[in-house]
Amino acid sequence: MSDASLLREKNYSHNVVYEYDCRNLVRGFVLKGGKPTLLLIAEENLGSPEALLDLSILESLLGSSSVTYEDGVLDGLSLVSQGAVEQVILDESIFDRERIYLKTAGRSSAVELNPEDLRKVLADLGFDSESDKPRLIPYDFGYAASEQTTKQRVISGIQPSGDMTLGNYLGAIINWKKQIEKYDENFFFLADLHSLTVLPDPADLRDRIRQTVMTLIACGLDLKQAVLFRQSDLGGYHSELAWIFSCLTPEGRLEQMTQFKEKSQKQQIIGTGLKTYPILMAADIALYQSTLVPVGDDQRQHLELCREIVRRFNHRYGYTMPVPKADIPKALARVKSLTDGTKKMSKSDENRDGCVYLLDSPDEISRKVKRAKTDSDPTLRFDEDNRPEVTNLLSMFKVLSGRDSEPNDAIEAYFNGKGAKGLKEELTEVLVETLRPIREKYNELATTSEQVDVVLKQGVERAEPIAKKTLALAKQRVGL
Numbered sequence: 001m002s003d004a005s006l007l008r009e010k011n012y013s014h015n016v017v018y019e020y021d022c023r024n025l026v027r028g029f030v031l032k033g034g035k036p037t038l039l040l041i042a043e044e045n046l047g048s049p050e051a052l053l054d055l056s057i058l059e060s061l062l063g064s065s066s067v068t069y070e071d072g073v074l075d076g077l078s079l080v081s082q083g084a085v086e087q088v089i090l091d092e093s094i095f096d097r098e099r100i101y102l103k104t105a106g107r108s109s110a111v112e113l114n115p116e117d118l119r120k121v122l123a124d125l126g127f128d129s130e131s132d133k134p135r136l137i138p139y140d141f142g143y144a145a146s147e148q149t150t151k152q153r154v155i156s157g158i159q160p161s162g163d164m165t166l167g168n169y170l171g172a173i174i175n176w177k178k179q180i181e182k183y184d185e186n187f188f189f190l191a192d193l194h195s196l197t198v199l200p201d202p203a204d205l206r207d208r209i210r211q212t213v214m215t216l217i218a219c220g221l222d223l224k225q226a227v228l229f230r231q232s233d234l235g236g237y238h239s240e241l242a243w244i245f246s247c248l249t250p251e252g253r254l255e256q257m258t259q260f261k262e263k264s265q266k267q268q269i270i271g272t273g274l275k276t277y278p279i280l281m282a283a284d285i286a287l288y289q290s291t292l293v294p295v296g297d298d299q300r301q302h303l304e305l306c307r308e309i310v311r312r313f314n315h316r317y318g319y320t321m322p323v324p325k326a327d328i329p330k331a332l333a334r335v336k337s338l339t340d341g342t343k344k345m346s347k348s349d350e351n352r353d354g355c356v357y358l359l360d361s362p363d364e365i366s367r368k369v370k371r372a373k374t375d376s377d378p379t380l381r382f383d384e385d386n387r388p389e390v391t392n393l394l395s396m397f398k399v400l401s402g403r404d405s406e407p408n409d410a411i412e413a414y415f416n417g418k419g420a421k422g423l424k425e426e427l428t429e430v431l432v433e434t435l436r437p438i439r440e441k442y443n444e445l446a447t448t449s450e451q452v453d454v455v456l457k458q459g460v461e462r463a464e465p466i467a468k469k470t471l472a473l474a475k476q477r478v479g480l
């Protein structure tokens, strides 16, 4: 049975992608040597001399001393379904991909799957880590290179490119606060160099930087426990490492980035920076020897590329920095616009009615939620694909009311008979109460704005020594 018909039969959402050379897209490889093994791993150049993954790692994992990649037929699922494969080695970080590609037999095509469906496929085919055969061996190849990391260091950034939204809050800031409670070393920064990619007005950018710092403090970011700094204050370190990284990054990878594709459509001038942006982001992370990066779902691809770049660097020059992991919220990783449930809520959106801003007044919140798009079905149900707007509102309510650990049907049952109007009223209430203390604290801070300078100065002092050390080591490693 072919991959595609197997998937069709099981009703998985998938596409077959035809491309002359889809080798680079392929994540599924069959290994010869020992038991027939399917390798599902986030590795760009597997099987080529450029590969980052050392075959010796696989050999020790498989208990075999003669592992080679099967040449010719690099088949994906059909071999699994035919029972030809006895075990699957799975790098969990493959699920960070938005799409996973598995080559189909003998043709230049690949099956494109979403991560959730790959999980289902593996489970349906009977692979699990408990059973003896077929066997699933979970393995974190990212951390194979970073055994020297013993504790977590958290880093994340935000662009000062507009008023902060509920998307920033639910996708990132809430998680930043959780990490601060959990870990000792937390670094957060204003990604102002990144903001330049859309050529903001200079005076506006200056204001935004201050406003963003104040909003973050107003959100309750504990700056005794966390470091907050401005990227451009340490811009030399960030951009120099980014340059080194850019020499290691295949150009084609940058063109695959969804955010580049989307943003470049909106820009009159598509600056090179818009394309190389994820490389700077990788440098932001690696410079601080960071291991954990709390971000919203829209940054997933960038994090994946960052991991690849760091792995490539470590592989070529010797271990220098840990391969970081993304920490993406499970309940609501991508908050959507109130006016279009297929678009993310974004601070750069021209339609301000689609966004709830953290500093919106109760009246503004109420007006926007009242006008939020819904559909004609009076029964409220979570259904991302068919009812994105209702799903977005329900998810916001779920998280903001502190019920994120409850199953979706409990929330659906709660709104049974209340209709969109009832949902909107309750959502407004919980939004107003969540954002009230943030707005009040912000207004207080606005009267004493020197605090911003103090915070940023302290931030640089604490962040610079680490950036300096990593850059020096990276330069030494590459021969400079």
Ligand code: TYM
Pocket (backbone or CB within 6 Å): 155, 156, 157, 158, 159, 160, 166, 167, 168, 169, 170, 171, 172, 173, 191, 194, 280, 281, 284, 285, 293, 294, 295, 296, 297, 298, 299, 332, 333, 334, 335, 336, 344, 345, 346
């Ligand atoms: P930025 O400024 O667009 O957003 C800041 C954080 O908010 C999250 N976010 C969302 N989460 C869920 N739903 C939404 N609608 C939504 N909108 C924004 C983002 O995922 C992000 O976590 N490239 C980054 C900044 C950056 C960075 C870094 C982050 C630069 N270097 C290094 C982490 C590590 C950005 O533009 O975020």
